[in-house]
Structures are given as C-alpha cells and as structure tokens.
Amino acid sequence: MTSNFRALEASESEGKFDLSIVEKKVDDLPEGDLLVKVSYSSLNYKDAMSATGMPGVTRNYPHIPGIDAVGAVVNSEVSDFKEGDDVIVTGYDLGMNTSGGFGEYIRVPATWAIHLPKGLSEKQSMSLGTAGLTAGLSVHALDSFRKWAGFKETKSIVTGSTGGVGSVSVMLLSKLGSEVTAVTGKDDQADFLSSLGASNILSREELSETARKPIGKSLWDIGVDVVSGEALSLLLTSLSPGGAVACSGLVGGPSFESSIFPFILRGNALIGIDSVEIPLKTKEHIWEHFAGDWALDGLEAITKEVSLDNLETEITSILNGNQVGRVLVKI
Numbered sequence: 001m002t003s004n005f006r007a008l009e010a011s012e013s014e015g016k017f018d019l020s021i022v023e024k025k026v027d028d029l030p031e032g033d034l035l036v037k038v039s040y041s042s043l044n045y046k047d048a049m050s051a052t053g054m055p056g057v058t059r060n061y062p063h064i065p066g067i068d069a070v071g072a073v074v075n076s077e078v079s080d081f082k083e084g085d086d087v088i089v090t091g092y093d094l095g096m097n098t099s100g101g102f103g104e105y106i107r108v109p110a111t112w113a114i115h116l117p118k119g120l121s122e123k124q125s126m127s128l129g130t131a132g133l134t135a136g137l138s139v140h141a142l143d144s145f146r147k148w149a150g151f152k153e154t155k156s157i158v159t160g161s162t163g164g165v166g167s168v169s170v171m172l173l174s175k176l177g178s179e180v181t182a183v184t185g186k187d188d189q190a191d192f193l194s195s196l197g198a199s200n201i202l203s204r205e206e207l208s209e210t211a212r213k214p215i216g217k218s219l220w221d222i223g224v225d226v227v228s229g230e231a232l233s234l235l236l237t238s239l240s241p242g243g244a245v246a247c248s249g250l251v252g253g254p255s256f257e258s259s260i261f262p263f264i265l266r267g268n269a270l271i272g273i274d275s276v277e278i279p280l281k282t283k284e285h286i287w288e289h290f291a292g293d294w295a296l297d298g299l300e301a302i303t304k305e306v307s308l309d310n311l312e313t314e315i316t317s318i319l320n321g322n323q324v325g326r327v328l329v330k331i
C-alpha cells in the first residue's frame with residue numbers, strides 16, 4: 001500500500017496562513033479503526049474557515065482541512081466494515097483537528113463512518129456533502145415539528161439560497177411539493193434559482209421591505225435559514241401559525257433580534273440544526289432519504305467538480321459569499 005499521499009495543507013507562520021499541495025505519510029495520520037482511500041470530498045464554508053485560519057474551527061497547524069469524505073476502506077479494525085467497503089464520513093472532528101478529506105487518505109474512528117447507501121453514488125454523496133446533509137436535517141426537523149404533515153401546499157422561504165445549504169434546501173423543498181421563495185444577494189442568479197424549483201425570488205432588500213417587525217403578515221409556513229442576523233429576525237416575524245424556521249448558519253453574523261410575539265401569538269418555533277455532533281444514526285437516516293425518496297435529479301447541474309490543485313480559488317470564493325451551488329472535490 002502507498003505510504004505517501006497528496007493533500008492540500010494549511011500552514012501558519014507568524015500569524016499568516018498559506019495553502020499548498022504537500023506529500024504526507026499515511027503513518028502520520030491519527031489513530032483510528034478505519035483507513036479510508038478518499039475518492040471525493042466537498043467544499044463547505046467551514047472548510048474555508050479552517051483553510052484560512054479563521055477562529056473557532058482548527059486549533060493547530062499545519063493541518064489538512066476537509067470535513068467531508070467518501071471513499072473505500074483500505075484497512076479496518078472493526079467487524080462492521082471490511083476492506084473495499086464504500087463509506088461516507090462527515091463532521092465530528094474530521095477536517096477540524098483531525099486530518100481531513102482534502103487528502104488522499106483519512107484515518108477515523110468507525111463511529112464516524114456510515115456505509116454509502118445503495119442508490120447513492122460516491123459523487124452524488126459529496127455533491128451533497130455536509131451542506132446537503134444540513135439541508136436534509138433542516139427539512140426533516142421542520143417536518144417533525146409539523147407532525148410529519150409533509151410539504152404539499154406549504155409556503156417556504158430559504159435564505160442564502162444560491163449557497164450550498166440553501167441550494168439543496170430549495171431543491172428538496174420544491175421536490176417535496178412546497179412553494180419555495182428563495183432569498184439571495186445575487187441579482188444575476190434568478191434563472192439558477194428557478195431551475196432548482198424556486199417559485200419566487202427575493203433580494204435581501206426585498207425581504208426587508210416585505211417582512212414587518214415585530215410581527216407582520218403570515219407569509220411563509222416554514223423557513224430554512226443559513227444567514228442569521230437581520231434575515232432570521234425577519235423570517236421569524238412572518239411565519240404562519242404553527243410555522244417554524246430551521247437555522248444552521250451565520251454568514252450574516254452570529255446574533256439576531258427577536259420579540260416574543262411569534263412564539264406566543266403564533267406558536268412558532270426556531271429549530272437549531274447541528275450536522276456535526278449528532279448521533280451517527282441520525283446522519284444515516286438523512287443519507288438514506290437522499291438515496292431514496294429524496295433523490296435529487298438536478299444535483300449534477302448545481303455541482304462544480306474541481307481538483308485539489310484548483311481548490312484555493314474556490315475557498316476564496318466561498319469566503320466572499322460568491323459560490324453558487326456545490327463544489328465537489330475530486331481527490
């Protein structure tokens with residue numbers, strides 16, 4: 001077996017962070033039950049934070065980012081996985097302080113890995129990646145809050161809609177029968193959002209003009225929010241009775257304001273979504289949905305495939321809020 005492998009490494013010198021392609025040794029990977037030869041990873045906002053030394057993700061450098069990986073088991077210390085099995089690993093500590101999916105090999109605890117479900121290809125799994133998993137968890141949580149009422153004849157709203165979590169959320173909600181309003185900062189992406197299934201498109205300014213504080217008209221039944229800040233405040237003022245917002249991100253800042261009115265007058269809920277530390281069974285459940293009743297036909301069309309050599313440009317782009325759809329990384 002190859003003892004060296006290629007990876008995109010972030011390093012730090014005197015407070016400055018740099019990215020380069022390096023040769024690493026498999027023997028230097030952390031201890032773990034599974035050695036996996038990575039086929040694909042994907043780019044998430046958190047990877048860009050880790051790759052550029054932004055606080056709160058990675059403590060020690062040099063480091064190989066990549067919170068997502070799919071690939072084949074090369075060596076297994078546990079009976080649940082055998083050599084050649086295809087596995088998906090997302091979240092937990094992968095790519096944070098454990099060497100991640102932007103390298104040809106990872107070694108991880110078996111408790112971080114699920115078998116690639118039948119019906120989902122390696123490429124499809126990483127076209128979704130953590131962003132898709134988060135979209136799926138959001139939709140699942142909203143359905144659960146609404147007592148599995150389904151999404152037919154619901155009105156939904158998605159913020160950050162051209163980004164990773166946003167674009168998959170628009171596609172999924174639309175597939176499930178919801179009438180989706182997509183909020184975006186990108187004036188030129190109306191065609192893209194319509195192709196995902198959005199029925200209405202609002203600029204961020206139009207959202208501010210449409211929704212009223214501290215409580216306004218009931219405009220949407222459910223929301224998926226990755227922005228936080230003003231956008232989340234406005235979504236909360238505009239839900240119908242019994243409606244809810246699932247929030248997962250903070251691209252618009254870590255804080256938001258709200259009054260008590262949506263909660264006590266309309267029984268609304270704000271549901272927090274974590275895709276990282278949740279039980280493996282919950283992740284597996286969402287992946288099974290994507291392999292079955294949630295299979296998304298248009299996934300390929302929203303996904304750009306890049307190699308490790310081209311990833312730095314994409315990292316800059318996601319940090320600037322300029323990505324559209326998903327970035328699949330061929331390892």
Ligand SMILES: NC(=O)c1ccc[n+]([C@@H]2O[C@H](COP(=O)([O-])OP(=O)(O)OC[C@H]3O[C@@H](n4cnc5c(N)ncnc54)[C@H](OP(=O)(O)O)[C@@H]3O)[C@@H](O)[C@H]2O)c1
Nearest residue numbers: 045160161162163164165184185249250251252274275321
């Ligand atoms: N809780 C979890 O487990 C979890 C999992 C995955 C991601 N996240 C978080 O979710 C967020 C989105 O992740 P992602 O991978 O989807 O990122 P992404 O692909 O960069 O998408 C974010 C989108 O938000 C919009 N946006 C960017 N900057 C903005 C700003 N200043 N104000 C308002 N909107 C802005 C942009 O879309 P438009 O131009 O269309 O508005 C952008 O494309 C991040 O904060 C990430 O850390 C959390």
